[in-house]
Amino acid sequence: MxxxxxxxxxxxxxxxxxxxxxxxxxxxxxxxxxxxxxxxxxxxxxxxxxxxxxxVDPSINEAVAKQLNSYQANGYPPADGTLQARKAIAEANSVPSAPLAPSDVILANGCSGALEMCVNVLCNEGTNILLPRPGFSLYASLAATRFVEAKYYNLLPEKNWEADVAQMESLIDEKTSAILVNNPSNPCGSVYSREHLEAILKVAEKYHVPIISDEIYCDLVFEGNHFFPMATLTSTVPILAVGGLAKKWLVPGWRVGWIMIHDRNGVFAEINQGLHQLAQIILGPNSLIQAAIPDILEKTPAxxxxxxxxxxxxxxxxxxxxxxxxxxxxxxxxxxxxxxxxxxxxxxxxxxxxxxxxxxxxxxxxxxxxxxxxxxxxxxxxxxxxxxxxxxxxxxxxxxxxxxxxxxx
Ligand SMILES: Cc1ncc(COP(=O)(O)O)c(C=O)c1O
Known part of the structure; x- marks a missing residue:
């Protein structure tokens, strides 16, 4: 010794x-x-x-209370989430241009947990990831703790915080593992048009870089604006879209998030498998809320x-x-x-x-x-x-x- x-x-x-x-x-x-x-x-x-x-809407509380009183939702859920929850999320978000099966959905500990898994599956030490500036600070923290270089593309206040797409393009190199897009945005409150999202997708397509699309504020858009899930706008760029209950349903403390794997032409086959493997390490959100997800997604009134x-x-x-x-x-x-x-x-x-x-x-x-x-x-x-x-x-x-x-x- x-x-x-x-x-x-x-x-x-x-x-x-x-x-x-x-x-x-x-x-x-x-x-x-x-x-x-x-x-x-x-x-x-x-x-x-x-x-x-x-x-929170009373119907959401009722959905959870129903599970609590059923005594059926207290055990360990499957690692990637209950089938019922994944099915409900897939159905709520599936459209013909971006179809989702339950196996394309993975439950996570909040949208933060979903983002962590996306970075873990796409980025190795020594690669780089393109992040928005200004942007939610978790992105840089996730990159740093994985020894992934954060490269910043600029958002332009004079253009309602659209990305400087040319500058974004100039950052891409051999080691770029993903582009992270946050729409609607924290901290900017911006909501991107279809045309702008398509311009970003064009860059991703040109260099074959996958996208992580943080859509935790999906649908929280004001009059005159429209939220486009990024995956619905491409048939070629693979996208990991992340969301959750925190903002739209006003329950950030419940810690429920999810990843929606939008493969395109099979290029995400390994990533899909990798995410399911990563999900085995730490079980996702608690069983009660998972069990309530089908009711929450279906019954929350407009x-x-x-x-x-x-x-x-x-x-x-x-x-x-x-x-x-x-x-x-x-x-x-x-x-x-x-x-x-x-x-x-x-x-x-x-x-x-x-x-x-x-x-x-x-x-x-x-x-x-x-x-x-x-x-x-x-x-x-x-x-x-x-x-x-x-x-x-x-x-x-x-x-x-x-x-x-x-x-x-
Ligand atoms: C842009 C963005 N992404 C992700 C998250 C994390 O969401 P969650 O609380 O579900 O982990 C937040 C939280 O504020 C956020 O603003």
């Missing part, structure tokens, strides 16, 4: 050392000021349930979704109307999801140097929390979550207005 084992020398793994959540790292620097008496208004957490105004969208839309209108007149802020009108990016014209402020400082001072002086764009790899913007109720939003924007007036040159 070498002398190396003569004492305790325990080091954390390479994976743990790579694990980094930029949101936590930045948010942890934001400190509450104990001397501010104004109530705290948090516009930073993408959880629609925290204000009490976005509630009025529930309509009312969610109406509330979000009203909040967007209020937010844009309140923020647009504030000199120094440039809100970008969202078309869906639950977020809004607001540009900061830093040069107009006398004592604020960047978005992180803007957020820190806003919290310190006004007790309003918003995430600096830095959390999404996009400086000089802030991201607002627009799910608070009207009164709280109005109060927050009033405080932001006063804050900007105090700090403007």
């Amino acid at each position: 070498s002398s190396d084992r003569s004492t305790w020398k325990i080091k954390s793994s390479r994976t743990a050392n790579q694990a980094h959540n930029p949101i936590r790292a930045i948010v942890d620097q934001l400190k509450l000021n104990p001397n501010v008496t104004k109530s705290l208004i948090s516009l930073s957490i993408g959880d629609p349930t925290i204000f009490g105004n976005f509630n 009025s529930f979704f309509e009312s969610t969208i109406q509330q979000l839309q009203d909040n967007v209108k209020l937010s844009v109307e309140a923020l647009t007149p504030i000199d120094g802020l440039v809100p970008v009108n969202p078309q869906g999801a639950m977020y809004m990016m607001v540009g900061i014209e830093i040069e107009k402020f006398k004592d604020i140097e960047n978005d992180v400082q803007f957020s820190a001072k806003l919290l310190d002086e006004e007790n309003v929390v918003c995430l600096p764009g830095e959390c999404f790899n996009y400086p000089n913007f802030i991201r607002l979550v627009i799910t608070a109720n009207r009164g709280r939003l109005e109060e927050a924007y009033q405080r932001i207005n006063e804050f900007c007036a105090r700090h403007r040159k």
